[in-house]
Structures are given as C-alpha cells and as structure tokens.
Amino acid sequence: MDQPEVIDPPENEAALYAQRLGLVRAALEAQDEAGLKALLEPLHPADIADILEQIGRGERARFFGLLGDDLDADVLSELDESVREEIVATLPSAQVAEAVAELETDDVVDFIENLEDEEQAEAILDALEDADRVAVERALSYPEYSAGRLMQREVVMAPEHWTVGEAIDYLRASDDLPEQFYHLILVDPKLRPTAYVTLGKMLAHPRSVALSAITEESFRTFDVTQDEGDVAYAFNQYHLISAPVVDEDERLVGVITIDDAMNVLDEEHEEDILRLAGVDAEGSLADKVAATVRRRFPWLFVNLVTSVLASLVIAQFEDVIAQIVALAVLMPIVASMGGNAGTQALTVAVRALATKDLTGANVWRVIRREVLVGLVNGLAFAVIMGIVGVIWFGSPMLGAVIGVAMVVNLLVAGLAGVGVPVLLEKAGIDPALASGAFVTTVTDVVGFFAFLGLAAMWLL
Amino acid sequence: MDQPEVIDPPENEAALYAQRLGLVRAALEAQDEAGLKALLEPLHPADIADILEQIGRGERARFFGLLGDDLDADVLSELDESVREEIVATLPSAQVAEAVAELETDDVVDFIENLEDEEQAEAILDALEDADRVAVERALSYPEYSAGRLMQREVVMAPEHWTVGEAIDYLRASDDLPEQFYHLILVDPKLRPTAYVTLGKMLAHPRSVALSAITEESFRTFDVTQDEGDVAYAFNQYHLISAPVVDEDERLVGVITIDDAMNVLDEEHEEDILRLAGVDAEGSLADKVAATVRRRFPWLFVNLVTSVLASLVIAQFEDVIAQIVALAVLMPIVASMGGNAGTQALTVAVRALATKDLTGANVWRVIRREVLVGLVNGLAFAVIMGIVGVIWFGSPMLGAVIGVAMVVNLLVAGLAGVGVPVLLEKAGIDPALASGAFVTTVTDVVGFFAFLGLAAMWLL
Numbered sequence: 001m002d003q004p005e006v007i008d009p010p011e012n013e014a015a016l017y018a019q020r021l022g023l024v025r026a027a028l029e030a031q032d033e034a035g036l037k038a039l040l041e042p043l044h045p046a047d048i049a050d051i052l053e054q055i056g057r058g059e060r061a062r063f064f065g066l067l068g069d070d071l072d073a074d075v076l077s078e079l080d081e082s083v084r085e086e087i088v089a090t091l092p093s094a095q096v097a098e099a100v101a102e103l104e105t106d107d108v109v110d111f112i113e114n115l116e117d118e119e120q121a122e123a124i125l126d127a128l129e130d131a132d133r134v135a136v137e138r139a140l141s142y143p144e145y146s147a148g149r150l151m152q153r154e155v156v157m158a159p160e161h162w163t164v165g166e167a168i169d170y171l172r173a174s175d176d177l178p179e180q181f182y183h184l185i186l187v188d189p190k191l192r193p194t195a196y197v198t199l200g201k202m203l204a205h206p207r208s209v210a211l212s213a214i215t216e217e218s219f220r221t222f223d224v225t226q227d228e229g230d231v232a233y234a235f236n237q238y239h240l241i242s243a244p245v246v247d248e249d250e251r252l253v254g255v256i257t258i259d260d261a262m263n264v265l266d267e268e269h270e271e272d273i274l275r276l277a278g279v280d281a282e283g284s285l286a287d288k289v290a291a292t293v294r295r296r297f298p299w300l301f302v303n304l305v306t307s308v309l310a311s312l313v314i315a316q317f318e319d320v321i322a323q324i325v326a327l328a329v330l331m332p333i334v335a336s337m338g339g340n341a342g343t344q345a346l347t348v349a350v351r352a353l354a355t356k357d358l359t360g361a362n363v364w365r366v367i368r369r370e371v372l373v374g375l376v377n378g379l380a381f382a383v384i385m386g387i388v389g390v391i392w393f394g395s396p397m398l399g400a401v402i403g404v405a406m407v408v409n410l411l412v413a414g415l416a417g418v419g420v421p422v423l424l425e426k427a428g429i430d431p432a433l434a435s436g437a438f439v440t441t442v443t444d445v446v447g448f449f450a451f452l453g454l455a456a457m458w459l460l
Numbered sequence: 461m462d463q464p465e466v467i468d469p470p471e472n473e474a475a476l477y478a479q480r481l482g483l484v485r486a487a488l489e490a491q492d493e494a495g496l497k498a499l500l501e502p503l504h505p506a507d508i509a510d511i512l513e514q515i516g517r518g519e520r521a522r523f524f525g526l527l528g529d530d531l532d533a534d535v536l537s538e539l540d541e542s543v544r545e546e547i548v549a550t551l552p553s554a555q556v557a558e559a560v561a562e563l564e565t566d567d568v569v570d571f572i573e574n575l576e577d578e579e580q581a582e583a584i585l586d587a588l589e590d591a592d593r594v595a596v597e598r599a600l601s602y603p604e605y606s607a608g609r610l611m612q613r614e615v616v617m618a619p620e621h622w623t624v625g626e627a628i629d630y631l632r633a634s635d636d637l638p639e640q641f642y643h644l645i646l647v648d649p650k651l652r653p654t655a656y657v658t659l660g661k662m663l664a665h666p667r668s669v670a671l672s673a674i675t676e677e678s679f680r681t682f683d684v685t686q687d688e689g690d691v692a693y694a695f696n697q698y699h700l701i702s703a704p705v706v707d708e709d710e711r712l713v714g715v716i717t718i719d720d721a722m723n724v725l726d727e728e729h730e731e732d733i734l735r736l737a738g739v740d741a742e743g744s745l746a747d748k749v750a751a752t753v754r755r756r757f758p759w760l761f762v763n764l765v766t767s768v769l770a771s772l773v774i775a776q777f778e779d780v781i782a783q784i785v786a787l788a789v790l791m792p793i794v795a796s797m798g799g800n801a802g803t804q805a806l807t808v809a810v811r812a813l814a815t816k817d818l819t820g821a822n823v824w825r826v827i828r829r830e831v832l833v834g835l836v837n838g839l840a841f842a843v844i845m846g847i848v849g850v851i852w853f854g855s856p857m858l859g860a861v862i863g864v865a866m867v868v869n870l871l872v873a874g875l876a877g878v879g880v881p882v883l884l885e886k887a888g889i890d891p892a893l894a895s896g897a898f899v900t901t902v903t904d905v906v907g908f909f910a911f912l913g914l915a916a917m918w919l920l
Binding site for chain 2: 013014018025044046050053054056167168171178198202235261262266270279303304310315318321322329331335337340344346348352356358360362365372377384385444
C-alpha cells in the first residue's frame, strides 16, 4: 500500500484530498492502527475533522475504536455539530471531558453550548480546573449569540501611563499570555479600556516612548451583551483586528479577535443562503435522513399552503380553462417568471438589509428602481411571449393576454421583492427565512389572476 | 438644527444612522459646507461611503461640489464599485489620481483593477511615486483573483539566525513598517520564507532568545498565482492570521492578512447567494435601472425557455385537461413542490461543494440521503394532497394521481438537487450560477408529466 510520504506536493488539491481519504479508509478497513496514526500525524485538526465528516457512520465508529485513547479535543472542536454529537454520544463522558478540558476556554464554551446532553456538559465542567470552570460558567451566563459568548477572557492589558519598555518587561515576565493577541489594551485605574497599541508599534518604538503616544485611531469597544452579528459587522466595516469587550460598568472583561468575527460572518452567510432556499440552518451533510426531513418539511408545508392558495385562484376560472385549454398550457409560464423575478429582487433586498445598505433613507428609491426594472423586463418578455403566443396558438389576443399579464406580474414581483423583506424586517422577522414564501405567493396569485382574468375578459 | 454633538450614545444604532443621514441631507440641501464637514469629521471612511451609497445621485454631486477639494481616497476605496465609477467619472482625472496616490498599494490595485476608464487608470499610475507605481504594475501583472493581486507587498522579514533582540533593534530602526503586521517572517539567504514568529512571542521573550526557537506551527505559504478563493478557504480552515506569498522561485514577494481573506470570503458568499437567486453579482443598490435590467434579464430569459419546455409537456395533455379541468387547477401544486424541494437540496449541495464538504468520497451517500428525504417528504405530502384531492374534488382517484405524482417529483427533486450541481462542478461550470435553472426544469417537466400522464392513464 502507498505510504503518505510518497505523495507529491499538491498539484491538484482535490486529488490530494481524495488520495488521502482513500488511504485513511484503507487503513480503517485493515484495522491498521499504526498506519492510520502515521496518516493523521501530519494533518491539521481541521483536516482530520473533514475526513471524519466525509466517511460513513460505521467508519467513524471504527476510527475511534482504533484511536480512542488518543482523542484530540481540537479535532472534536473542528467537527460539524451533528457529527460531533454522534461521536460524543458513543464515547465515555469521562474521556470526552478529559479531552475537552484541554481546549481554550472559548472553545470549551462553544463545545458545551452545542451539547444536547446536559449530563455530559456537567461532566465536562467538572473536569475543568477551577479557574477555567468559573470562566466558562461566566461566559455561559451571557445570552446566546452575544459578544460575551464570543470573546476570549484572556486579555493583555496595561496601565495608561506605562512606557513601551515597562510593557515589554511586563510581557516578558508573564507566563500565561494568550496564544494569539494583537493589541495591548490600555486601561484606567477602574480597569476601563481607554485605548490600545498594536504590537507592531510597540516593537517599532524605543523603550522610553509612552504607550499613550502610539495608540490606534481604530479603537472601539463592544458591550458584553451586544449581538455577535453586530460585532462581526463592525469588524468588517471598520477593518478591526481585535477589540475589547466591556461589562455594564465599562470594565474590560474580554477580547474579540478577527478570527472569531470571521466565523460569525461565515455562519450568518451560510444561514442566510440556506434560509433563502427554505432550509433551516445548522444542518450538515452527515445528518441522518430523519433530521433532514424534519428540517425541510416545514418549509415545504408552507409552500404547499401557498400553492393551494394559487390553485384556488385557478379554480375560479375553471369555466374559462374548459373553453380555452391553451390557457392551462401557458399559465405556468406567467407564474414562473413572476416567481423568478420576485426571487431576484428579494434576494438583493435581503442581502442589502443584512449589510445595512438598505435603510429607511433609500427604501423608496430602491422600490422605485425594482418596479421600473420589473416594468422594463416585463415589457421585453411581453413582446417575446406575445410573439410566442401568436406563433404557437395563432391567436394575437392570447398573445396580448399573456403579454399584459407578464408586465403586471413582473411589476408586482419587483414591488413585493423589496416590500416584503422590508416589512418583515420591521416586524422583527428574519427576512431571509420568510420572504420567499410570501413573495412567491404574491406572484403566483397575481400571475394566475391577471392571466386568467384578462383571458376571461378578452377571449370569451 | 441639531448638532452632531448632542447625539446620545447609540441605544439603537439604526436610529443613530438614520438621524446622521438626515443631518447630512439637511446640510447638503442648505449647501452648508461647514456643517457638512463637522458632521463627517468624526466618521470612519466606511461610514461616509455608506452615506454616499444611500443618498441620491443629485445629492452625491452636491456632496462633491461642496467637498471636492477635500476628496478622501479612503472613502473612495470603501465605496461600492458602481457608485465609485459614477463619482470618479464626474471628477477631474488629476484630482482622483492625486487622492488615490495616497492609498496603500494594495488598495490602489483594487481601485485600478475595477476602473473601466483606461485613461483614468493611466493617470492614476502616473501620479504614483516610482516605487509605488512599479509595485502596482507588478501586482496588476498577476492574474485577476490571484494571491498576487490580494497580497500587500510591504513585508517584514528577518534572517533565520537572528535573535529577538536583533529583530527588535531592526524594527526600531525601520521607518516604513506597514500599518498592520502580525508576524516577523524568517527567510533564508535566498529570501525564501522558512518560518514566522508572532509579534506577541517576540515581545514575551528575552532579547537573547533565537527567533528560530519561537516559530509557529501554523506557518504555510501561498503561491503568487494561487486563486484567492483557495487562499481564503485556507485562512478559514487553518485559522491563519497572515501568510507569506512566494513567487515561482519560492522567494518572498508579499503577505496576505486575514482581513483581505475575510473580504474575499465575504465577496464569494455574496456572489453565491445572488447567483443562486439568478442575479449576476457585482451589482449594488445604487445601480441604475438599465444596469439592473441587464443583470437580471439573462436569467429570466433562461427561465422563460425552461418554463416553455414545461408548457410543451402540458400541451401534450390538452385533451386530458379539456376533459378534467381540475387537473389544471392542481398541476401547479405538484410542480411547485418539486421545485422547492429541488431548491432545498441544490442549495445544500452548492454550499457543500463550496466548502469542500461534498466530494467524491461522500457523493453517493449524500445522493442516497437526498433521495430518501424526497421519498419520505413525498409520502407525507402524498397523503396530505390525496386527502385534499378527495375533499376538494370528491375523487379518490384524483387524490391518488396527485399523491403518486408528488412522491415521484420529490424523489426526482432530491436526485437532481445533488446530481446537477455535482455534474456542473465536474464540467467546470459554477454550480451556484446554473443549478437552479436545470433543477427546476427537471422538476417542472417531471411534475407535469407524472401528474398529467397518470391522470390520462387512471382517470380517463
């Protein structure tokens, strides 16, 4: 069998990943513990987690059967939640607790808050050192998705009046500095952060320079209860690298760094994409069928109700359809075009709301634009479909009906595409989650009604 | 009129933004140059850019009429492309060039590569200092969306054999260190990067410690021609903060930092969301109607073609519909349910492909799962719709027809939802862009065909 050493540098990364995965599976199949360990040894925990997510349930069980004693908590913390749950459920609580206790406190918080099994959470808390347990419990006392949950509690701070030299001496004497930090935070005597200095500036200035003379303009603090989404937005908007977190007395309680913010942004994007498609987030490819059905069914049910609504509109025109069956052939086109135009407009609007680009100041301008876009596209497609109607069914009036219905529906699609998300946002409902159902209901109902209604008036 | 000083700290940020925007508009209206400057003075360039994006075209012209001489290049570089283009087109080339010349070189590159006006790009290049112009031209020589375009050329490096003390002395003596840097990169005599040291570690260790003794495990380099998407993926996967970029001879040519990677990730997400909704990316809320129509029309046209295809299927069953008009009432439900289930599956698949979670190793397992999910959901909705069919139309056979058609279509939706994006990816086509059209064509055609075909067999 090939050994990992013979792998050439990745000309094609996908091929390399596939090759590596094949070797791991072969080692699992052969129960080759030494071979498996040799394969995993050079890998980053995130890559090992990816492998675990891609192999099957049975292979995962065998994996931990072979490596159980060497459980790496970093791998656990990189795993998708559903796979993590599955693995953690099969391992003894004590073993999981022992592994997790080695993580940094913010990773422990992330681990525990996603754990469904209360007892296992308790076991992990008990296995932590006293100071760490207090820190984790403190973090868990802040609201979910708050800055307090996101921050790390290890902060590097100094009095405002220190010099570069004093700060360097202090750092050299410290023996528990965080793995990663980018600023020295200056605090007043009440531990309230007032400014920060980049490590680069500290290194570039002589020992005698006062820290207060080389602080950064970008300094801003976050409140411990602030929503993590707002924090991530601010990191992105103001190009922050790290920022202090303060409690209600303005005292320094932690630090959020850009990698945490990047994670939040990533998750929020993912959630938006999935919600726009009617999939409740937090799923993973490794989920079981039952879990996936539970996540998809509600939205499909909503869609069923809305399409029955549209069918009720069609039912009002059964007589018309019975006389002109061509209407049944053409009516899905009008509804489908409206639905697509509406989805375009609403997706742009939902994203613009998320990035705070769509506000009260420009909402009317944006609505006007979307309606105009609907009008122009509607006219273009009215002409095309009018011609299709004439050629296909030899009826200019039928062409006119579908053309006018198209213009009406695309206009309405533009209006609803912006209006619905904006109204939902105002009502405190996530527009990514609910806009699609509303907008397509509107375009289906309007599309069928306009098309069949005009047909009843002009063609009978 | 209110003055900005009286604004309370943001209890509600949205209200604060709205208030600020109102004040800016009032100042523009009143041609109050001093008032406008006072309002803008405390703002971050990104916030000023947001204001410019939200006011109207006429207001923007007035804005630069009032502030033209104080053009801030940082504001320009924060603007959406379309608004930037609009503003740059109205200003004298020399004035723009002068402002842009003050940006950091990677921002100049970003500015120039997005400029449609070649002459203006030349004017900006000419206005740069010689060293900067060479750097910018060099960067522009790398492929678009490559690491070479993304990186900053200002690097902080040191010979491998230096001590902490030597490095600090060197940094103190340097007078052109980059604004932000997080690592000191160690290079061999041929300027090939071999490791890096965090600034935190440098500050925490005594002067006598060798840099080579305190290097980081996370060290990895990127090739200058590597795709920026792969770079961003690696930053996210391996929790990188900064990474050296090397040329074909492995020599250090630049550094990519996490904020650049975060931007790329952000843009790719945005692009995916919009493409999934059939909107070609790179648009902005401030785009003109014509530009928006151009961006939306092609996808709507594709949708028209696919829905005409579906209509051709319906046309095969005109006789059946003429005899049982209820079919026309119910058929959009089957198609719509299939379309929605397909969209759910394809969105999950497109995202999983983007995050490299869906690979050759698990594609069959994922397809099997999606098909099973389609089957289970299909059976559930078959029962519901069967009952609806009986109650509404009093026909058990009609209920059976819609039920079976529903199962078939949801099954196919699951299959196509994964299969289409995977095949498109294999063919080198962006699955986010094209999957939707293919999948809904499949579910429309299958939905109408199954429903009307079964009706023809069982009901006539």
